[in-house]
Amino acid sequence: MAKEKKLVEQITSMDEDFAQWYTDICKKAELVEYTSVKGCMVIRPYGYAIWENIQRILDGMFKATGHENVCMPMFIPESLLQKEKDHVEGFAPEVAWVTMGGNEKLEDRLCVRPTSETLFCEHYSNIVHSYRDLPKLYNQWVSVVRWEKTTRPFLRSREFLWQEGHTIHATAEEAIEETERMLNVYADFCEKSLAMPVVKGRKTDSDKFAGAEATYAIEALMHDGKALQAGTSHYFGDGFAKAFDIMYTDKENKKVYPHQTSWGVTTRLIGAVIMTHGDNSGLVLPPAVAPIQAVIIPIQQFKEGVLDKANELADKLKAAGVRVKVDDSENSPGWKFAEYEMKGVPVRIELGPKDIEADKCVVCTRYSGEKKDVALESLTETVVGMLEKDIPEGMFAKALENREKHTYSCTTMDEITEALAKNGDGFVKAMWCGEEACEDKVKEVTGVGSRCIPFEQDNLSDKCVCCGKPAKKMVMWGKAY
Amino acid sequence: MAKEKKLVEQITSMDEDFAQWYTDICKKAELVEYTSVKGCMVIRPYGYAIWENIQRILDGMFKATGHENVCMPMFIPESLLQKEKDHVEGFAPEVAWVTMGGNEKLEDRLCVRPTSETLFCEHYSNIVHSYRDLPKLYNQWVSVVRWEKTTRPFLRSREFLWQEGHTIHATAEEAIEETERMLNVYADFCEKSLAMPVVKGRKTDSDKFAGAEATYAIEALMHDGKALQAGTSHYFGDGFAKAFDIMYTDKENKKVYPHQTSWGVTTRLIGAVIMTHGDNSGLVLPPAVAPIQAVIIPIQQFKEGVLDKANELADKLKAAGVRVKVDDSENSPGWKFAEYEMKGVPVRIELGPKDIEADKCVVCTRYSGEKKDVALESLTETVVGMLEKDIPEGMFAKALENREKHTYSCTTMDEITEALAKNGDGFVKAMWCGEEACEDKVKEVTGVGSRCIPFEQDNLSDKCVCCGKPAKKMVMWGKAY
Numbered sequence: 006m007a008k009e010k011k012l013v014e015q016i017t018s019m020d021e022d023f024a025q026w027y028t029d030i031c032k033k034a035e036l037v038e039y040t041s042v043k044g045c046m047v048i049r050p051y052g053y054a055i056w057e058n059i060q061r062i063l064d065g066m067f068k069a070t071g072h073e074n075v076c077m078p079m080f081i082p083e084s085l086l087q088k089e090k091d092h093v094e095g096f097a098p099e100v101a102w103v104t105m106g107g108n109e110k111l112e113d114r115l116c117v118r119p120t121s122e123t124l125f126c127e128h129y130s131n132i133v134h135s136y137r138d139l140p141k142l143y144n145q146w147v148s149v150v151r152w153e154k155t156t157r158p159f160l161r162s163r164e165f166l167w168q169e170g171h172t173i174h175a176t177a178e179e180a181i182e183e184t185e186r187m188l189n190v191y192a193d194f195c196e197k198s199l200a201m202p203v204v205k206g207r208k209t210d211s212d213k214f215a216g217a218e219a220t221y222a223i224e225a226l227m228h229d230g231k232a233l234q235a236g237t238s239h240y241f242g243d244g245f246a247k248a249f250d251i252m253y254t255d256k257e258n259k260k261v262y263p264h265q266t267s268w269g270v271t272t273r274l275i276g277a278v279i280m281t282h283g284d285n286s287g288l289v290l291p292p293a294v295a296p297i298q299a300v301i302i303p304i305q306q307f308k309e310g311v312l313d314k315a316n317e318l319a320d321k322l323k324a325a326g327v328r329v330k331v332d333d334s335e336n337s338p339g340w341k342f343a344e345y346e347m348k349g350v351p352v353r354i355e356l357g358p359k360d361i362e363a364d365k366c367v368v369c370t371r372y373s374g375e376k377k378d379v380a381l382e383s384l385t386e387t388v389v390g391m392l393e394k395d396i397p398e399g400m401f402a403k404a405l406e407n408r409e410k411h412t413y414s415c416t417t418m419d420e421i422t423e424a425l426a427k428n429g430d431g432f433v434k435a436m437w438c439g440e441e442a443c444e445d446k447v448k449e450v451t452g453v454g455s456r457c458i459p460f461e462q463d464n465l466s467d468k469c470v471c472c473g474k475p476a477k478k479m480v481m482w483g484k485a486y
Numbered sequence: 487m488a489k490e491k492k493l494v495e496q497i498t499s500m501d502e503d504f505a506q507w508y509t510d511i512c513k514k515a516e517l518v519e520y521t522s523v524k525g526c527m528v529i530r531p532y533g534y535a536i537w538e539n540i541q542r543i544l545d546g547m548f549k550a551t552g553h554e555n556v557c558m559p560m561f562i563p564e565s566l567l568q569k570e571k572d573h574v575e576g577f578a579p580e581v582a583w584v585t586m587g588g589n590e591k592l593e594d595r596l597c598v599r600p601t602s603e604t605l606f607c608e609h610y611s612n613i614v615h616s617y618r619d620l621p622k623l624y625n626q627w628v629s630v631v632r633w634e635k636t637t638r639p640f641l642r643s644r645e646f647l648w649q650e651g652h653t654i655h656a657t658a659e660e661a662i663e664e665t666e667r668m669l670n671v672y673a674d675f676c677e678k679s680l681a682m683p684v685v686k687g688r689k690t691d692s693d694k695f696a697g698a699e700a701t702y703a704i705e706a707l708m709h710d711g712k713a714l715q716a717g718t719s720h721y722f723g724d725g726f727a728k729a730f731d732i733m734y735t736d737k738e739n740k741k742v743y744p745h746q747t748s749w750g751v752t753t754r755l756i757g758a759v760i761m762t763h764g765d766n767s768g769l770v771l772p773p774a775v776a777p778i779q780a781v782i783i784p785i786q787q788f789k790e791g792v793l794d795k796a797n798e799l800a801d802k803l804k805a806a807g808v809r810v811k812v813d814d815s816e817n818s819p820g821w822k823f824a825e826y827e828m829k830g831v832p833v834r835i836e837l838g839p840k841d842i843e844a845d846k847c848v849v850c851t852r853y854s855g856e857k858k859d860v861a862l863e864s865l866t867e868t869v870v871g872m873l874e875k876d877i878p879e880g881m882f883a884k885a886l887e888n889r890e891k892h893t894y895s896c897t898t899m900d901e902i903t904e905a906l907a908k909n910g911d912g913f914v915k916a917m918w919c920g921e922e923a924c925e926d927k928v929k930e931v932t933g934v935g936s937r938c939i940p941f942e943q944d945n946l947s948d949k950c951v952c953c954g955k956p957a958k959k960m961v962m963w964g965k966a967y
Contacts, residue, residue, distance in 0.1 A: 148628075
């Protein structure tokens with residue numbers, strides 16, 4: 006019973022210590038384990054299966070929008086990294102350097118890719134010559150390394166898994182359209198598959214990707230009122246093309262520069278799921294990415310017919326495409342309830358001799374705690390409907406309600422300070438003149454920084470919340486992960 | 487027409503220069519492109535799509551045999567790599583070392599993983615405590631780095647993609663069974679999905695994996711008569727467990743060491759496919775891993791109804807699960823024929839106005855060059871049958887015939903030399919006493935080294951081919967990639 010004891014142990018309450026609650030879930034839901042490589046982690050089977058589901062869905066969306074997967078080397082020669090000035094300035098301070106190959110010292114140091122714009126540019130300069138070669142719509146699923154000082158599982162680690170899309174187009178218009186298209190793909194994925202509402206917007210200039218003309222992002226609000234950047238999409242103009250001497254011959258036989266984009270999401274999305282939906286019983290997973298979507302827990306499983314019926318129901322659910330598990334281990338039902346709550350399994354089905362006699366079972370919804378009797382003959386239909394519609398929609402509505410409760414429209418600095426003090430951290434909507442000095446000052450005085458300039462603008466006032474001069478845009482402010 | 491000119495250019499003949507033929511295919515079928523990172527390559531969309539198909543099929547086979555995917559860090563601290571003596575001796579000379587993180591010099595250097603036994607062992611020491619925790623059947627799909635001096639696309643590169651399975655078991659018997667099971671999975675995959683016959687066997691002690699008790703391998707014969715190791719499966723006994731202090735409490739409450747395995751295949755399989763099936767017109771792909779399984783080439787496509795009919799047929803094939811493409815580009819049919827031959831598309835369908843009038847089309851098989859008329863109404867059924875059965879079986883039989891033609895049974899060293907001189911490089915079957923000195927001498931004198939001790943033994947003689955002393959085993963010898 007040593008194992009049973011360990012698992013019924015409570016996790017830290019999220020109200021008491023949110024950071025510890027988060028770490029407890031990562032460990033106790035068996036998502037990750039620490040290693041002796043500082044800032045790097047093992048993604049365990051249950052955590053990795055969530056990532057595989059994220060990959061499968063997103064990869065399908067990328068391919069449906071015409072993208073192809075490739076694989077670039079993991080190393081970038083220092084001389085190549087240095088070709089685009091803003092880019093190298095942004096990334097060089099936080100890369101890992103390979104200086105020895107075997108026993109031989111390298112002449113040109115290699116960095117482990119922190120991102121792969123430079124490699125894609127070198128490749129494009131080799132394969133793009135004519136307008137007929139455009140566009141190239143490439144993506145890769147790899148890991149990258151950034152030498153972070155403080156790290157946390159999924160949210161910030163020295164190595165993390167991601168996808169990076171890199172595209173090259175004949176015109177600026179096409180490239181801008183691509184940048185927006187992929188931001189919309191990310192937003193759709195987050196809202197539909199992760200049941201996580203996001204704000205789409207543009208980053209201010211101080212917050213752009215190193216080398217980009219414009220960076221777009223989706224921002225989500227976590228349970229503690231902090232913002233999490235869940236995905237970014239960058240428009241590069243022809244800056245990288247100029248730095249890497251990529252030119253193509255257009256239809257009029259002129260040599261011109263193409264236009265580029267890049268876009269990415271990371272394993273950070275798993276952190277976002279934990280902090281958007283999780284509760285004090287553990288993880289709460291959206292059905293689309295849950296490794297186990299429904300668990301059947303037999304009650305008095307030693308009684309004749311119980312396990313047979315459980316397996317029969319499981320087979321029907323499997324045939325309908327549900328990822329289902331029957332837990333017939335020797336642990337008690339109570340232990341199993343706690344275990345699958347911790348692991349965030351969306352639907353729990355309880356089935357005992359009395360249920361079978363009455364031709365029904367008990368179906369529990371993880372995110373709401375709701376329990377109901379369901380006739381055995383309609384179980385598959387009910388569960389499929391819950392997984393495809395009721396649960397994702399319910400989880401989304403709950404998360405959206407939380408976000409709206411913690412979104413404050415303010416017209417003065419004092420209002421910002423008051424709203425945060427009274428209602429806790431959250432998103433702040435306030436007007437901005439466009440000056441970096443005001444952006445800095447808002448952060449200094451109120452603690453919230455600019456997250457993005459949302460595409461959906463409200464006209465709260467015609468004055469900057471900071472300097473009072475004419476305001477250009479409404480900015481969404483918040484504390485960030 | 488610049489593009490058209492480039493592609494009808496012939497590739498080097500395989501009889502003239504096999505190595506150049508191989509490189510030509512890699513480049514002209516657009517599988518890879520070189521980079522400024524020496525020994526590393528870009529895997530281009532067409533090459534990567536082959537790898538994605540290999541991954542999908544193998545991953546399904548791994549999961550069907552109870553394995554789960556995880557992800558370990560890409561770095562191994564030097565101190566961790568050094569824990570198992572044979573292992574570090576085998577790998578340390580060929581690893582890439584990270585010595586700087588940002589601007590800071592690292593105290594414990596990190597190597598970029600050449601393989602991940604040490605990381606899995608560290609993880610197992612954290613999570614395996616009781617017999618209830620066993621077995622753990624893990625796998626990961628990642629890239630690894632080995633600082634090779636001479637490199638060739640897919641066959642030997644400084645970074646390559648692979649999967650590495652790592653399992654840990656309560657008993658030696660279970661671990662040995664796992665080692666054999668996974669070798670069989672690899673052999674089945676190679677023979678069924680890649681249409682490539684393989685010899686299953688055990689490596690001699692001089693050729694074992696660094697740290698293993700026994701290494702099993704599958705060996706395939708390439709078109710030039712050289713052998714290619716296509717996959718390996720290692721049994722570690724409890725050596726790693728002892729080095730990493732992994733112990734578990736058994737059912738009798740005693741602390742004992744568990745037993746481990748590892749097994750892997752790499753992007754090298756793509757090189758094996760090229761050299762097993764390719765010909766002087768280019769790549770020849772087995773249907774299971776072909777990114778495009780059938781291409782429809784409209785003849786006189788400007789004539790009314792031709793493209794409509796081509797698309798209608800494609801839709802039917804797609805609905806039957808075939809990866810099909812209609813090439814309605816402006817290139818000539820002749821150019822298209824050459825292009826898809828180069829890319830190794832298994833089935834080509836030609837459809838022109840006269841075909842449509844006669845309710846038929848012309849179906850060509852890439853590997854055999856066979857052409858036949860097929861009634862339009864039975865096209866889908868015919869193509870599916872070809873892709874699932876006729877083509878893989880035909881390709882396998884052709885490759886097997888070639889291997890048998892180049893497999894020589896010899897009882898003296900002179901016979902080996904003569905057979906190779908007369909019939910060209912190939913597999914040599916000959917008896918061996920078990921002494922490393924004889925193994926070395928056979929290689930020195932005849933040029934062929936020990937590839938493996940096949941599970942299927944022939945009793946060619948009772949004497950060692952080299953020293954004449956009593957022979958223990960028949961060895962399969964050959965020149966290796």
